[in-house]
Amino acid sequence: MTDAEQPAAEPSLVAGAHDRRGVFEVGERIQLTDPKGRLHTITLEPGREFHTHRGFLRHDDLIGSHDGSVVTNTAGVEYLALRPLLSDYVMSMPRGAAVVYPKDSGQIVQMADIFPGATVVEAGVGSGALSMSLLRAIGEHGRLLSFERREDFADIARGNGRAFFGGDHPAWTVTVGDLVESLPAVAPPGTVDRVVLDMLAPWECLEAVSEALIPGGVLICYVATTTQLSRVAEGIRAHGGFTEPSAWESLVRGWHLEGLAVRPQHRMHGHTGFLITTRRLAPGVVPPERKRRPAKGAYGDTADVGSTEQDGSGPASTGIDGGPVVVPGSTASTDIPADAWTPEALGERVKSDKTIRRVRRSLAETSDDIG
Numbered sequence: 001m002t003d004a005e006q007p008a009a010e011p012s013l014v015a016g017a018h019d020r021r022g023v024f025e026v027g028e029r030i031q032l033t034d035p036k037g038r039l040h041t042i043t044l045e046p047g048r049e050f051h052t053h054r055g056f057l058r059h060d061d062l063i064g065s066h067d068g069s070v071v072t073n074t075a076g077v078e079y080l081a082l083r084p085l086l087s088d089y090v091m092s093m094p095r096g097a098a099v100v101y102p103k104d105s106g107q108i109v110q111m112a113d114i115f116p117g118a119t120v121v122e123a124g125v126g127s128g129a130l131s132m133s134l135l136r137a138i139g140e141h142g143r144l145l146s147f148e149r150r151e152d153f154a155d156i157a158r159g160n161g162r163a164f165f166g167g168d169h170p171a172w173t174v175t176v177g178d179l180v181e182s183l184p185a186v187a188p189p190g191t192v193d194r195v196v197l198d199m200l201a202p203w204e205c206l207e208a209v210s211e212a213l214i215p216g217g218v219l220i221c222y223v224a225t226t227t228q229l230s231r232v233a234e235g236i237r238a239h240g241g242f243t244e245p246s247a248w249e250s251l252v253r254g255w256h257l258e259g260l261a262v263r264p265q266h267r268m269h270g271h272t273g274f275l276i277t278t279r280r281l282a283p284g285v286v287p288p289e290r291k292r293r294p295a296k297g298a299y300g301d302t303a304d305v306g307s308t309e310q311d312g313s314g315p316a317s318t319g320i321d322g323g324p325v326v327v328p329g330s331t332a333s334t335d336i337p338a339d340a341w342t343p344e345a346l347g348e349r350v351k352s353d354k355t356i357r358r359v360r361r362s363l364a365e366t367s368d369d370i371g
Contacts, residue, residue, distance in 0.1 A: 020083065023064050029163070030062060031084040034077065041084060041092050052077075086136065089164055090129040094359045096156035096351065097126035100198060100222060101272045103252045105133040111277055112194050112220040119143040119191060121212060123179040123205065124198035128157030130222075134196065135161070135169050144172045145186050147179045152356050159363025180208045187212045198222040200341045203235030210241045213280040220277045225346050227336070229274045236278050243287060247276040 024030060024044060032040040032050070042050050048059045055075030062071055062081055069081050084092070087102035100108075108130065114120060114137040125131055125148035134144050148154040154176050162168060175182050179199075192212040197205060202221040209219055219242065223229050229247055236245045253268040281287060343350050 021067075023066055024062050024069075024081070024083075026063060029084060029089070031082050031088055032071075032079040033082070034079055039088070039092070040079075041088075086132060086164070090132065093127065093129070093160045093163070094156065094363055095127045096150075096153045096356050096359055099127050099129035100133075101269060102133075103250055103269060104222065104272055104275065105130050107250055107275055108196060108220055108222065109133055109137045111275065112196060112218045114138060114194055117142045118193040119187070120145070121179075121183065121187060121192050121195045121209075122146045122198070123196070123202075124148065125154055125157040125174060126198065127153070128160040130196065130198060131157060131172065132161055132164055135165075135172055138171055140170050142171050144169075145183075145192075146172065146174045147182055148174060148176055149178060151176045152360050155360050156356075156363055159360075163363070179205050183208050183212055190214050193217055195219045196222070200228070200343065200346065201231075202228075203232045206235055206239050206242075210239065210280060215280055215282040217280045218277060219280065220275060222273050222275055224273050226274070228341070228346070229276060231336075232276060236276075240287060241281050242278040243281065244290065245276050245278040247274055249274050 026044055026046060028044050030042055030044055032042065034040070034052075040050065040052075042059070044059050044063055046060060046063065049056045050059065050073075052073070054077050055073040057071055057073035057079065062069070065071070065081065067081075067083050070078050071081055072078050090099055090102060090105075093099075108114070114134060116137070116139040118138050119142065120134055120138055122131060122134060122144060123146075125146045131144065131146055138144060146157070148157065154174050158168075158174055161172065173186070175186060179197075189211045191214070193214060194217060195209045195213060197209070197219070198221075199205075202223065213219065219236075221232050223232060233245050233247065236242045249271060251268065251270055254265040256263050256265050
């Protein structure tokens with residue numbers, strides 16, 4: 001039997017494939033676009049209605065319709081009805097913590113080379129936005145081992161994932177606890193292909209991550225500020241078991257398309273976070289010396305640039321004990337106390353406990369309806 005004659009594989013009933021095709025069914029989330037381009041997301045229920053200040057439309061008029069249909073409300077206003085894409089869903093889903101934007105999730109999946117069947121460790125689940133992109137990339141036969149310190153955030157992430165995929169994804173395990181303490185019990189040394197850290201202080205996890213990663217495995221960190229970026233870069237270099245890190249950010253600017261008025265939009269998705277990647281070296285391998293000299297004073301005004309190399313060609317990034325050079329009284333990120341790295345200190349707007357409880361409760365109710 002040739003490949004062409006092989007019977008088609010049954011679509012997954014757990015990973016959400018059945019919810020991406022066919023007519024609209026009861027319980028599905030549908031995205032309605034009005035004539036002004038405004039988006040409205042509803043969950044289809046028999047007998048219910050979607051009301052605006054300009055009339056209403058019945059859910060029953062949508063149930064059984066095809067994806068991409070147009071429905072008219074009682075005031076004659078037309079709405080385009082589509083299933084939301086993953087990027088649409090993560091921007092409108094209930095949140096506990098801030099979500100990783102689609103532009104960054106796409107970069108993480110591509111630049112970390114997340115492949116089908118991979119074993120991926122994720123720390124800092126938040127609301128589950130990045131988790132869903134990772135699950136899409138690894139498929140049902142991969143493994144996503146997610147770690148979250150806050151149980152309420154973990155519950156919100158599970159609820160969002162369950163609502164999008166239509167059930168619990170078979171490749172996803174969420175552990176409530178600290179990555180450093182919990183990872184050895186979940187992933188034996190040298191068994192993890194990729195690690196994604198979306199947390200305040202990823203440098204604290206470098207030793208645990210290095211033990212879990214396979215040689216050549218990719219570590220990618222998502223951080224919000226330059227102070228975090230500097231600290232994790234120096235931590236990677238000081239560790240000695242990783243390649244030279246690379247860092248970047250992405251900016252997305254939409255365009256206005258209307259007749260001859262083709263121009264950039266006035267608003268854009270600017271800075272959301274920095275990404276920094278590195279790869280695990282083979283056991284016992286020493287990374288090659290850096291030949292590019294840092295700027296004078298990069299490690300403090302009194303640091304002896306080039307003093308770590310006899311010919312003066314190397315960086316002054318390491319001291320006698322192999323750690324980064326610390327200049328007394330400097331404002332380097334390595335001098336900042338560990339307990340100072342808080343969401344508030346980094347400019348994050350933290351939601352109140354009351355708001356988190358409300359989101360968690362609403363998702364629990366949604367999960368009960370799905371079940």
